[in-house]
Amino acid sequence: MDVEEFRVRGKEMVDYICTYMTTIRSRRVTPSVEPGYLRAALPSEAPEYPESWDDVMCDVENKIMPGVTHWQHPRFHAYFPSGNAYPSILGDMLSAGIGCIGFSWAASPACTELEIIMLDWLGKYFTIGLPPAFLALEEGSKGGGVIEGSASECVLVSMLAARANAIKRLKHQFPTVDEGLLLTKLIAYCSKEAHSCVEKAAMISFVKMRILQPDENGSLRGDTLKQAMEEDEEAGLVPFFVATTLGTTACCSFDNLTEIGPVVRKFPCVWLHVDAAYAGSAFLCPEHKYHLAGVEYADSFNTNPNKLMLTNFDCSLLWVTNRYLLTSALVVDPLYLQHCYDHTAIDYRHWGVPLSRRFRSLKLWFMLRSYGITGLQKYIRRHCELAKYFEQLVKKDERFEICNQVKLGLVCFRLLGGPDETPEQVDELNKKLLTNINASGKMHMVPASVRDRYVIRFCVVYQHASREDIEIAWDIITEFATELLEGPDKERDLNEERTRRHRAALAHKRSFFVRMVSDPKIYNPAINKTPPPVPTTPGSPPAAAAPATPDTPLEARAVLPATPKQSWISWPLAFFFQSVDNDNNDLPLRFRHLDTMVRLKSPGPSGRRGSSPCPSPERRAGSPSTH
Numbered sequence: 001m002d003v004e005e006f007r008v009r010g011k012e013m014v015d016y017i018c019t020y021m022t023t024i025r026s027r028r029v030t031p032s033v034e035p036g037y038l039r040a041a042l043p044s045e046a047p048e049y050p051e052s053w054d055d056v057m058c059d060v061e062n063k064i065m066p067g068v069t070h071w072q073h074p075r076f077h078a079y080f081p082s083g084n085a086y087p088s089i090l091g092d093m094l095s096a097g098i099g100c101i102g103f104s105w106a107a108s109p110a111c112t113e114l115e116i117i118m119l120d121w122l123g124k125y126f127t128i129g130l131p132p133a134f135l136a137l138e139e140g141s142k143g144g145g146v147i148e149g150s151a152s153e154c155v156l157v158s159m160l161a162a163r164a165n166a167i168k169r170l171k172h173q174f175p176t177v178d179e180g181l182l183l184t185k186l187i188a189y190c191s192k193e194a195h196s197c198v199e200k201a202a203m204i205s206f207v208k209m210r211i212l213q214p215d216e217n218g219s220l221r222g223d224t225l226k227q228a229m230e231e232d233e234e235a236g237l238v239p240f241f242v243a244t245t246l247g248t249t250a251c252c253s254f255d256n257l258t259e260i261g262p263v264v265r266k267f268p269c270v271w272l273h274v275d276a277a278y279a280g281s282a283f284l285c286p287e288h289k290y291h292l293a294g295v296e297y298a299d300s301f302n303t304n305p306n307k308l309m310l311t312n313f314d315c316s317l318l319w320v321t322n323r324y325l326l327t328s329a330l331v332v333d334p335l336y337l338q339h340c341y342d343h344t345a346i347d348y349r350h351w352g353v354p355l356s357r358r359f360r361s362l363k364l365w366f367m368l369r370s371y372g373i374t375g376l377q378k379y380i381r382r383h384c385e386l387a388k389y390f391e392q393l394v395k396k397d398e399r400f401e402i403c404n405q406v407k408l409g410l411v412c413f414r415l416l417g418g419p420d421e422t423p424e425q426v427d428e429l430n431k432k433l434l435t436n437i438n439a440s441g442k443m444h445m446v447p448a449s450v451r452d453r454y455v456i457r458f459c460v461v462y463q464h465a466s467r468e469d470i471e472i473a474w475d476i477i478t479e480f481a482t483e484l485l486e487g488p489d490k491e492r493d494l495n496e497e498r499t500r501r502h503r504a505a506l507a508h509k510r511s512f513f514v515r516m517v518s519d520p521k522i523y524n525p526a527i528n529k530t531p532p533p534v535p536t537t538p539g540s541p542p543a544a545a546a547p548a549t550p551d552t553p554l555e556a557r558a559v560l561p562a563t564p565k566q567s568w569i570s571w572p573l574a575f576f577f578q579s580v581d582n583d584n585n586d587l588p589l590r591f592r593h594l595d596t597m598v599r600l601k602s603p604g605p606s607g608r609r610g611s612s613p614c615p616s617p618e619r620r621a622g623s624p625s626t627h
């Protein structure tokens with residue numbers, strides 16, 4: 001393609017995108033394809049000779065589009081919004097056009113400098129509202145911000161920095177002890193409501209992680225954390241990292257930073273991270289800034305403008321209060337450290353995993369200048385108002401209940417079920433409702449597990465959503481609910497029952513949309529499992545104390561810890577061991593790396609596996625065991 005053809009095709013592509021956007025309503029939200037559909041439609045080999053652009057575009061419409069889930073569709077209410085405003089698309093286009101790889105200041109000075117300035121713009125009180133310690137250009141500040149590829153990377157690099165810092169401190173204290181051994185002492189913390197990327201970061205960092213039970217509103221409290229950290233310290237472990245969340249993925253709950261901050265400060269050198277991937281953008285509005293209370297205790301903070309700030313993926317912002325701690329964990333050029341107090345020398349290659357980086361700050365620049373802060377506030381406010389409106393609609397229908405505190409754009413709700421239905425039957429009912437809705441292609445939502453019950457997440461996503469869109473969505477939901485609740489009962493014609501079952505089976509088969517959400521933790525009750533509270537005194541037979549579900553492994557039933565605050569420990573290699581176990585069918589193979597009950601098993605009389613790399617502090621602390 002030469003420049004003249006690019007000029008033409010580029011304009012055509014913009015036209016194609018515009019037509020896509022303006023006609024998107026006429027498409028199904030979710031595709032009705034089976035896995036592998038595209039393989040059957042495309043040749044098995046790459047073309048040997050060039051093909052015409054028109055042919056390629058023709059295949060876009062006929063082969064690619066039928067397999068697209070339309071995230072910008074007005075009836076898309078799954079996950080969180082995926083920002084896609086035109087100025088950000090154009091910013092991305094320019095970044096692709098410039099095509100620079102800005103890993104150091106010299107590799108493209110504007111790329112580095114614009115990023116520093118955009119992160120300072122957004123971090124300030126007037127905008128997101130972080131303390132000045134997070135800003136790079138503030139007088140005397142050691143802080144600063146960076147654009148990473150995803151929130152998961154932000155969490156990972158924060159944890160890596162905390163880990164390096166902790167090991168360095170321990171090495172200083174115990175110079176003759178090997179770093180590998182010191183590593184086994186480190187332990188990180190998060191809430192059960194934290195995003196699965198936190199646990200993934202712990203796996204990559206090869207550290208233990210204790211997953212704590214939040215309160216009934218999904219908020220991690222200071223006391224819970226304090227108790228866990230003290231217990232672990234008592235057991236000889238070294239707390240080094242606490243991940244908190246403002247705006248959790250499952251139900252948009254907020255951890256209590258004003259309680260957690262002072263607890264963390266009591267321990268030497270523990271890094272406090274705040275993950276506000278979704279909610280962070282809402283802090284642009286003064287009325288949401290109260291959620292930030294306690295952020296002055298944090299060492300790092302991340303948010304994704306590609307969620308609630310209309311900016312297209314990828315654009316994840318991470319701020320730290322001490323950029324030298326961050327870069328010293330990731331730098332491979334120690335000489336660099338000698339210049340570290342000069343903020344003009346920011347080389348972003350030391351701020352993350354990749355060396356190469358795109359000119360992503362351009363799209364933020366276009367967005368902030370095109371909308372202004374007031375424009376973004378207006379969008380965010382409407383987004384939140386519409387969620388409140390949806391909440392009202394749900395509350396007016398007595399067949400339903402609201403399952404979260406609606407603070408931003410996410411509403412969790414469910415059908416209540418009949419008076420004589422068990423909680424499991426009600427879960428099943430809601431699962432059916434969601435499956436039927438998703439299979440229809442009229443609307444798309446995903447489930448979550450809230451207080452261990454199956455709930456449906458309704459998120460306001462569409463950029464130009466209006467009250468009417470919310471009403472249409474509610475009509476679809478209630479229509480399916482009525483059909484489900486008042487559909488053919490057992491007395492009716494068998495045939496009708498059979499077709500209904502057939503249809504339900506089909507719908508279920510198609511429910512891979514339900515199964516394939518990005519964060520399995522938010523919806524899969526088997527993964528996101530809370531052991532039932534154990535109301536007994538230590539020493540009583542634990543098997544009797546803990547009503548186990550049929551799928552609880554026997555060993556697990558026996559070793560539930562009797563601590564009042566339930567928690568789990570994620571061991572770095574736990575799921576690897578579990579898969580080894582599967583060969584012998586000792587333990588069921590399940591990817592339940594949130595569920596340490598299995599890992600808390602001590603090696604039985606024949607015990608040769610299932611033991612953890614180091615004993616569980618919960619057991620050391622005298623919890624009952626079967627042995």
Ligand SMILES: *Cc1c(COP(=O)(O)O)cnc(C)c1O
Pocket residue numbers: 080149150151152153195197245247248249275276277278304316
């Ligand atoms: C979406 C989300 C993430 C993951 O974001 P990625 O950018 O996809 O890694 C992490 N934490 C929270 C709270 C989220 O909502």
